[in-house]
Amino acid sequence: MIHQAVYLTDCDREPIHIPGLIQPHGVLLVLQEPDLTVIQVSANTFELIGHPPKDILGKPLLALLTPKQIAAIRQCLSEDFEYMNPLDISIKREAKLLRFDGIVHRQNALIILELEPRQKSQKADFFEFYQRVKNTITKIQKAPTLLEMSDAVVKEVRKATGFDRVMVYQFDAEGAGRVIAEDRAEALTPYLGLHFPSSDIGEQAKQLYTLNWLRLIPDATYQPSALVPAHNPVDDRPTDLSLSVLRSVFPGHLEYISNMGVRASMSISLIQEQKLWGLIVCHHSTPRYVPYSVRTMCEFVGQVMSVELTNKEAHEDLDYKMTLKSLQGKLVESLSQSERFLDGLIQPDSNLLDLVSASGVAICAADQIICIGQTPPEAELPALRDWVKTQIQHNQFETRSLAQLYPAAASFKAVASGLLALELSQFHQNYIFWFRREVVQTVNWGGNPNNPVEVTDSGETRLSPRKSFEKWQETVQGCSLPWRACEIEVVTELRSLIVGIILKQADDLAKINLELERSNTELDSFAYIASHDLKEPLRGIHNYSNFLMEDYAAVLDADGVAKLNTVVRLTQRMEDLINSLLHYSRLGRAELSRQPTNLAEVARQAIDTLSISQPQSSIEFRLPRSLPTIHCDRSQISELFTNLLTNAIKYNDKSEKWVEIGFTQSDSGDPEDPLLYTFYVRDNGIGIPPQHLERVFQIFKRLHTQDQYGGGTGAGLTIVQKIVERHGGKIWVESTLGEGSTFYFTLAARGQS
């Protein structure tokens, strides 16, 4: 009994092309030229052709077959035997004529003739063969996709052969397999979508599959028939059975299929560019013989499908690329239409995930990371980004097993085993990370886990699809589906498109800035020129009112003179307003002349000027500590202090008035100019009602009538605000009604260059 319990991988160690055994449903004869002397036969000759090996060995073939048949064999050998097989061979056994399909091929110097008994019902009707094949081939060619073609093929092959289950099994780049199409009897557990490790089919087996387009095992529980003698006498070595159709199967494989509950199996190779792309695998739960003619048809279907593979794949690739292109186009469109670059990326219709068939995406900007779909926890992302930065080459980085390179990723390998990173800007730390889930997360065992299909052998099943699947799952731990070349390509292109958009936006922004600058300048000169033009008629009113008083004083009564005086007073007020506007507009336009300025001195001068102009009021000026020296426009800052101090004194009804000028310092956060001062001018004046706090900085906004608090144009604080803003600072006010106000403003020690 020849049965070894072995793992499938053993077939990589054992030479499986020289088993010295055949499957017993046919006989094998090894012939030597020139007389076609039988030098080796399978031990089952008596059972099938009625002659024991010892009767045949050493004799020419003529002893067994008619000269006509031998001529046919010779004819076959002289031509390409693939097109001639099978030969119609008949052998007389007593009164009966046994009919066989004769399959002949040359192996080195030897000729191997294999005879399979021909079924009685079997018709070798070429026309029928042609009809069936033609129909199948049309379906294969018409199928728009690889999967649809595979679906068509499994249905056709099952129809032609009557197997319980027919599958298309595809190898990936690592040699692991996946069932991509299946047609089966209702009762069977589906295998569709299952994955198997590359160890399931060893390299040797794959090599044989590329040599033989078709392999048939009519009964997996067969007792193999040995070759007699074991070594062929020509070179005293086991005969190479690589091309033999009867070659005995590697025992591990038999165990494997038998554990699946399979008694008969047939496989048809799918070969693309001389490499085994996949297999059409047929299974049957009971022994099943497939006649040579049907096998030829199936083989032909396999060959046609092999040819079509390249077409379909190229087509699908093209379709996928087109889809990616169109997604890319939409994305770029939405990017170019959004004000901010990030907004465009995170729009729900931006298809960022579909672009590379990712399950999650993280968009890293300088100050934030935005996640879409399934991504690692946000807390992990900054560290990941910093690591990716060190890995990026040519703006990209991709892996299908992140945790192997970046161990911290092990905790989130389920959602992010695959990473495709795109660097948009190293300087701005702009990155897009696409994530792919661990492949085992997306693929589950298709069968019912409570209803195992495996036949348990002696209480322990070592070889079964389910075990295989588990083994495959182990091999792809921490791995995602690989990133395809066209996906990486689309991302590379995306970068240049995004860079293009950013450049265009920067360009637009520069244009807008220029436009803004121009319109600001125009506005300033408008204010200036308009003010001048306003002044001219105003001066006319002023002068003519005075002319009236000079020339017609005698005619007018006191009331008339008083009204003219009001007109004159109003023209003067109008002029004050226009002058304030002019001053304000000039502040916006004038270049700052920054110089180191001792603010203590500036404040002192402002206080002195105020004290001189208002000698009647007694005001206490408090300076808790000496003000610093900063880089600023001296005359503007001087005006700032004067305005704030004037207001502090003006809007004060206390008998004991005081004004305090002080400052605090803090870190501005700018390494170039780290020292930021916050100055304050505090008074014990009338205060500002909370509802007016915002309005005090509005130009010409006054909270009191002209008759109160000495009047004024209402431009003082607006000018103060403008000066602070032009120095890059901020101004605000805090106030308690009736108790006083504090104006705060910030100025940097060095000021902006």
Added chain:
Amino acid sequence: MSEASVTSIEKPPILLMIEDSNEDFEAFQRYVRRSPLTIPIYRCVDGDDALAFLDRTGRYADPQSAPRPGLILLDLNLPGTDGREVLRKIKQDETLKLIPVVIFTTSNNPKDIEACYRQGVNSYIVKPMDFSRLKHSIQILIDYWFGTTILPTNVVEPRQ
């Protein structure tokens, strides 16, 4: 030359006022008239008119209609060719640049003031809004230029 100086005594220098505002011109005239000096005043209403007067072109082709002024009073903001351009043309002309130019304008823009002095103006007066100050300014202007200084008119005229 001595004859020329005699001529100058007989013929008082002319004042050319380049001013677009009728009201401003009237206010000016009002106080010049009160001066004891008799000063012939010519007025141009805009820059182009002034340049035609000074170049004696267009409606000023007859030299009699456009005598050489002894002093030019120039407003800066004028319709058409504005005062700054008129000033530039005057100061680029070898003959005209001898005539003193006094800017009499509403503009107190430091840039204008600097630019005008750089072009060589002899005085820059900002029109005061205040009525009494206006009166005062005009009186001083007339007294100074027509009573105190000697204008180059006499030197320019004989060349014709």
